[in-house]
Amino acid sequence: MPSARPLHLAAIDLGATSGRVILGTWKNQRLELREVHRFPNAFQTLGAHDYWNIAGLWHEIQTGLAAAVAALPKGATLASVGVDTWGVDHALVNDAGRLVYPVHAYRDARTQPGLKRLANTRAALDRIYAATGIPNVFYNASLQLEETVASCPAVTDLATRCLFLPDYFNFLLSGRMANELTIASTSQLLDVHSNDWSRAALDHFRLPATWFSKPVLAGAKLGRVKNIPALAKTEVIAVPGHDTACAYDAMPASPDGTDLFLSSGTWSLVGFESDTPVLGAEALAARISNERIGDGRYRPLTNVIGLWLLEGTLKDFASRPKNDAEWAALITAAEKLPAPAGLLDVTDTALTNPKSMKAAIDAQLKKRKLAAPKNLAGYTRLICDSLGRGHADAKAAFEKMSGRAFKRILIVGGGSKNRLLCQATADACGVPVVSFALEGTAVGNLARQLIALKAVKDLPTFRALLGKRLTQTTYTPRA
Numbered sequence: 001m002p003s004a005r006p007l008h009l010a011a012i013d014l015g016a017t018s019g020r021v022i023l024g025t026w027k028n029q030r031l032e033l034r035e036v037h038r039f040p041n042a043f044q045t046l047g048a049h050d051y052w053n054i055a056g057l058w059h060e061i062q063t064g065l066a067a068a069v070a071a072l073p074k075g076a077t078l079a080s081v082g083v084d085t086w087g088v089d090h091a092l093v094n095d096a097g098r099l100v101y102p103v104h105a106y107r108d109a110r111t112q113p114g115l116k117r118l119a120n121t122r123a124a125l126d127r128i129y130a131a132t133g134i135p136n137v138f139y140n141a142s143l144q145l146e147e148t149v150a151s152c153p154a155v156t157d158l159a160t161r162c163l164f165l166p167d168y169f170n171f172l173l174s175g176r177m178a179n180e181l182t183i184a185s186t187s188q189l190l191d192v193h194s195n196d197w198s199r200a201a202l203d204h205f206r207l208p209a210t211w212f213s214k215p216v217l218a219g220a221k222l223g224r225v226k227n228i229p230a231l232a233k234t235e236v237i238a239v240p241g242h243d244t245a246c247a248y249d250a251m252p253a254s255p256d257g258t259d260l261f262l263s264s265g266t267w268s269l270v271g272f273e274s275d276t277p278v279l280g281a282e283a284l285a286a287r288i289s290n291e292r293i294g295d296g297r298y299r300p301l302t303n304v305i306g307l308w309l310l311e312g313t314l315k316d317f318a319s320r321p322k323n324d325a326e327w328a329a330l331i332t333a334a335e336k337l338p339a340p341a342g343l344l345d346v347t348d349t350a351l352t353n354p355k356s357m358k359a360a361i362d363a364q365l366k367k368r369k370l371a372a373p374k375n376l377a378g379y380t381r382l383i384c385d386s387l388g389r390g391h392a393d394a395k396a397a398f399e400k401m402s403g404r405a406f407k408r409i410l411i412v413g414g415g416s417k418n419r420l421l422c423q424a425t426a427d428a429c430g431v432p433v434v435s436f437a438l439e440g441t442a443v444g445n446l447a448r449q450l451i452a453l454k455a456v457k458d459l460p461t462f463r464a465l466l467g468k469r470l471t472q473t474t475y476t477p478r479a
């Protein structure tokens, strides 16, 4: 059903280190993207804790939406808007939607005692994994909320709802409070066998069940935008609120299930789509997260530390690349270097949130009697090669547990533009890496809006249409 009239939509796509608002235009079965606003994001430290600047993010969202409206052809309106963000972080609000507790950032060290407690209580850990399909990771919303309630018990009298960040921004836009399934699935509080919350997990972490409502599936319409006159006709659609779910939706994957997905940004999310979760002791040991797809199916994935390593290291160098040409020069210099004598252990928790990433990397290398790189190109090379190895380890674990053999790795996100990372991944994994140089998160967000608006039948149809148009680069493994 080719639509003669173009449809305009906005994707609000917030990452932990940058955010963007993308205007999507659907015309003749083709999606055109225009980035109308991009801004840096970072958590801020106050005393001993790390917080997001929520009012600042809301300001950027409004600026971006105004830019989207300004970019529309004369007389056109924005049909809909959708929000996706990084996982796990959340706002505690009262019935009026007022924030009753500051929004902490997931790298805050406050969850460390809870993380260790659960790790040391084997039976509880097994029970929580069996109930939720989510392993014990420092950033889990479960651990964060457990710490919030334990350190500030009065919060249970003040808060009536827990909204994950996409849910909270959807509320600011539409006035409607709803929990969405994919973002809920990052919390370690959702029942892995149903689309509802896990009583066992809520009880274990001592959280009020009334804070959560039964999650809506992607595509739910939440109402029109309130309080922004230029968007009075714009529908707020609950897209997959989790950025990684959006990125996976945007993969023009082969329908036979033989593609492994890599959403590469601050984190490297390596995984695949499945009708069933991957559970059990081996899956827990491999830290497989059974997060959800917008329609309720599963995307078992492993979280490899990702380009956070490079983003952090760059801060320790006075001269760092500022534009595409300088990035290309850095990658070329890194490619020319000999392969590092040893790779980083990317699972080292000292790399999670160090004061100086370079110092943390140097300390790990020193412990292992390896020389530190001499310059930024050397660190870039070491980081990309080490991530390639991390991706290969994840692939091997998935193949062993799922019985599948992955023939290709599809990569989207910021890292898909990094030649060195793509080649290192192909070399370590032994299969071709296909890069789409695509802002996958924003594209998946827009795809779900198009489906909700009935402009596209379903996700396979969208992927087939998208795949036909995309330029792709294939990195073949070198012997």
Ligand code: LFR
Residues within 6 Å of the ligand: 015, 016, 085, 086, 087, 088, 089, 106, 139, 242, 243, 244, 266, 267, 269, 303
């Ligand atoms: C990526 C991501 C990952 C999640 C991490 C923390 O942006 O959403 O999927 O594990 O951020 O929320």
